[in-house]
Each structure stands twice: as C-alpha cells, then as structure tokens.
Amino acid sequence: MxxxxxxxxxxxxxxxxxxxxxxxxxxxxxxxxxxxxxxxxxxxxxxxxxxxxxxxxxxxxxxxxxxxxxxxxxxxxxxxxxxxxxxxxxxxxxxxxxxxxxxxxxxxxxxxxxxxxxxxxxxxxxxxxxxxxxxxxxxxxPEELLVRERFRQCEAEAEGARRASHPDQQAKDDLHRLRAELREIMDRSEGNDPELFERAHGLLDEVGGIIRRNYRESCCLEYREGAYYRECPVDLAHLRVGLSPEIRVRASECSLCGADPDDCDHIPGNEYDGQVCNSRITSGEIERVALVGRPRWQLTRFTSLEVNVEDLRQALGPAFTPGVRVSCDHCLSGCQGLMSNFQTASHS
Ligand SMILES: [Zn+2]
Ligand SMILES: [Zn+2]
Ligand SMILES: [Zn+2]
Known part of the structure; x- marks a missing residue:
C-alpha cells in the first residue's frame, strides 16, 4: 500500500x-x-x-x-x-x-x-x-495555517486603522507595517492561494489609500542625488515580476557511494561513519532565467525602481524642478490592476 x-x-x-x-x-x-x-x-x-x-x-x-x-x-x-x-x-x-x-x-x-x-x-x-x-x-x-493567520492579523489591524482619527502616530506605524506585511502575503499566496492573494491585494490598496490621504509624506517618490525612485510598497506590489533561475538536473551522484541518489539509501545531510552524505549535481543546465510573477526570493524582488526624470517633467509641466516632492499617484488614483508586463509600468 x-x-x-x-x-x-x-x-x-x-x-x-x-x-x-x-x-x-x-x-x-x-x-x-x-x-x-x-x-x-x-x-x-x-x-x-x-x-x-x-x-x-x-x-x-x-x-x-x-x-x-x-x-x-x-x-x-x-x-x-x-x-x-x-x-x-x-x-x-x-x-x-x-x-x-x-x-x-x-x-x-x-x-x-x-x-x-x-x-x-x-x-x-x-x-x-x-x-x-x-x-x-x-x-x-488550511485556514488555520500560517499565511492565512498572518492575513487575519492584518485585517484586525486594518480595522483599527480605519477607525483611528488621523493623523495618529500609532495608526501611522500600524499602516506602515501593514503595507509591508500585505505585500509579503501577496508574494507568498500568489499561485498557492488565489483567494487570499486577491484579499491581500484589496486590503493593500485600501491601506495605500489611507496612507496617501492622511500621511502624504509616506507615499511619495524617493529622491536621491538627482534621481527619483518608486519605493512605495503598494505601487511595487502591483508589478508581478521577478527573476527566477531554474536549473534542470541532468545527472547527480551520492558523495558517499557515487550512485544515483535516486537509487542509494544514503540520506543527504546525514552522517555515515563520520562522513556527511551530499548529493552532487554533476551535470545540469540553466533551463531559464524566468521572469515570473512571484518575486519570492529577496534578491529578485524589486524594492526600488528609478523613474525617468524626463517623464516626470512632461507629466508635471514647467513647474517641475528635480528635488521637489513628487507624490506616489498610484495610491491616490486607486487600483489600476496588477501589471505583469514590466514595460508598461510607468509612473506619471
Ligand atoms: Zn549513496
Ligand atoms: Zn503609494
Ligand atoms: Zn491594486
């Protein structure tokens, strides 16, 4: 059996x-x-x-x-x-x-x-x-499990933030934490739990709106040394792209007996007569570096994207001079949908 x-x-x-x-x-x-x-x-x-x-x-x-x-x-x-x-x-x-x-x-x-x-x-x-x-x-x-539980805590905190009379330092701190947490819940639930993903997305948009309306300084483009960067977690959460290397294993062997690890009984990581068993990949190829919708891996998740200053100049008109505060309009105008094509992701 x-x-x-x-x-x-x-x-x-x-x-x-x-x-x-x-x-x-x-x-x-x-x-x-x-x-x-x-x-x-x-x-x-x-x-x-x-x-x-x-x-x-x-x-x-x-x-x-x-x-x-x-x-x-x-x-x-x-x-x-x-x-x-x-x-x-x-x-x-x-x-x-x-x-x-x-x-x-x-x-x-x-x-x-x-x-x-x-x-x-x-x-x-x-x-x-x-x-x-x-x-x-x-x-x-499944509802008892980790990611859903984290989302439930977010919902409870969001309820508190909705009722707060802004501006309020505690509410502001909570909203900032919610913004990061909900973005992560989107990353973790996408593909695994589409319903949770959509709920986290909806709540993140709402949180972004509350921050934008009540704490404008927390929702603007970052300016450093002549360049503007998109760093609002709500904005970035809508770009469902990341880099994901995938390697296809052609052949591998057990470090102890040399056999195909599929066939021998040695468990990788365990010690046998003082020697630790490892699986060695002896032949493999990078199948693809995929642009995937799940920037799960820290290093491939966008935390900052430079904005073309000429685009800003065109959008904001002659009054624009580099260095002035530019608000994150993503959170003001509400959700425009998720962007899976990075090319179309412009911020004006
Ligand atoms: Zn072996
Ligand atoms: Zn924003
Ligand atoms: Zn949205």
Whole structure:
C-alpha cells in the first residue's frame, strides 16, 4: 500500500509544471522520499524513475515536493510525519546553544490529504510550528495555517486603522507595517492561494489609500542625488515580476557511494561513519532565467525602481524642478490592476 505519493510539481513554485510527462520534481524530492521512508512510510512518485526530471533552485530556500497522503491519515499522524521531515531543514546548530538570530532558510511545502490542501510557507521554524499545530488543531484546516493567520492579523489591524482619527502616530506605524506585511502575503499566496492573494491585494490598496490621504509624506517618490525612485510598497506590489533561475538536473551522484541518489539509501545531510552524505549535481543546465510573477526570493524582488526624470517633467509641466516632492499617484488614483508586463509600468 502506498501511503504517500510525491506529486509532480514543486511546492510554492507554479512555474514548475504539475502535469505532463516526464514529470518534473524538485531535486529535494529524492531526500524527502528517503526521510519519509525512514519514518516507516511507503513512498512512491507519481512517475516511474525513467519519467522523472528534477529541477533545483537557489539553495537559500527549500522547495519541497508536493506530498499527497490518503484521506485516512489522521491529523496526529500527519503532524508527526511532517514535524520529523521539517526538522531536517532546521539550520544545524554547531556549537553550544541555540542562536536565536541565525537566519533561517525559507521552506515551501504543499501537502494534500484527501481533498484538503495545506500550504506551509515560511521560515523553517514557522513551518515547523504550523505542522506541530496540526496535531492540536484537529482537522488541520488550511485556514488555520500560517499565511492565512498572518492575513487575519492584518485585517484586525486594518480595522483599527480605519477607525483611528488621523493623523495618529500609532495608526501611522500600524499602516506602515501593514503595507509591508500585505505585500509579503501577496508574494507568498500568489499561485498557492488565489483567494487570499486577491484579499491581500484589496486590503493593500485600501491601506495605500489611507496612507496617501492622511500621511502624504509616506507615499511619495524617493529622491536621491538627482534621481527619483518608486519605493512605495503598494505601487511595487502591483508589478508581478521577478527573476527566477531554474536549473534542470541532468545527472547527480551520492558523495558517499557515487550512485544515483535516486537509487542509494544514503540520506543527504546525514552522517555515515563520520562522513556527511551530499548529493552532487554533476551535470545540469540553466533551463531559464524566468521572469515570473512571484518575486519570492529577496534578491529578485524589486524594492526600488528609478523613474525617468524626463517623464516626470512632461507629466508635471514647467513647474517641475528635480528635488521637489513628487507624490506616489498610484495610491491616490486607486487600483489600476496588477501589471505583469514590466514595460508598461510607468509612473506619471
Ligand atoms: Zn549513496
Ligand atoms: Zn503609494
Ligand atoms: Zn491594486
């Protein structure tokens, strides 16, 4: 009996196809299959080995395979298996105590159980906490999970900001935090949870409007050394583009026995007779540097975009001199829709 099926596609990466042969899997799937087998589960892939291809992405985040469990698996069992699996991705604590400030990698894991789908997305510790809560939370509703929970907190804070009599320092601080948090929730939910994405987008637009009307100085183009930059998080959140390198693995080997990691029993990261097992990619190619709608990776997310000064001069007329404050009109005029084509994204 197969207890877990590793499905085509990669958790949190809609650019990796979820259908078609050969099936595409994150390279991490090989390790995850071994870890789950070590937990005593029977694991199979949606495709036979000859019909499987692996892709790997930047190492600072882990995109785990999509795991499908039978509907009969209880929340407690599921929680236990996921907790054991996720623990393998905690940063190793060399030396004495836990260092709270160690930067944690991000982990992306989608789990299907019957017709439920759980999207676990966050730092390894956050994802671990969410998996532990499945045990206590009974049914393990997707709504109980991390990103949705964060959105609920945003909604509560937004309610406070709506009622505040502006200007108000506390409300201003809350609105600034909401602006950054909602942008991140959009990034994290896009593709995984379209409904949450739209709700976060709507609330972000509202927050942007409140800031623009009551705290104009917080919603304008940044000016530095003769140039203007778009840095309003509400504005930038509407540009659904980012760079995403994707590498297709052609061949790899186990560092201990030299076999294809798909075939041997060594688990990457584990120690065998004092030697740590690694998977080495011996042949791979950059499949594409995709312009994707998900600037999830910090380095590829736009935080600043220069604005053409001539465009500003034309838009604002002869009174314009470089250095004057130029408001972010995005938040004044309301939502003009999401821009997926970077070329059309002009600010006037
Ligand atoms: Zn091996
Ligand atoms: Zn703005
Ligand atoms: Zn919008």
């Amino acid at each position: 197969t207890e877990v099926i590793i499905k085509r596609g990669a958790s949190g990466l809609p650019s990796v196809p979820r259908s078609g042969t050969p099936g595409t899997y994150p390279y991490e799937a090989i390790k995850v299959a071994k870890l789950l087998r070590a937990e005593g589960l029977t694991v199979s892939f949606e495709d036979e080995k000859l019909d499987r291809e692996y892709v790997t992405h930047d190492a600072a985040e882990f995109w785990l395979p999509i795991l499908a469990f039978g509907a009969g698996i209880t929340s407690n069992v599921l929680s236990g298996v996921l907790v054991e699996l996720i623990k393998n991705y905690l940063p190793s604590r060399s030396g004495s105590d836990q260092q709270p400030d160690v930067e944690q990698p991000l982990l992306h894991l989608e789990v299907i159980r019957g017709d439920e789908r759980l999207v676990l997305d966050g730092s390894v510790q956050d994802v671990l906490t969410a998996a532990e809560q499945l045990r206590n939370g009974g049914a393990g509703e």
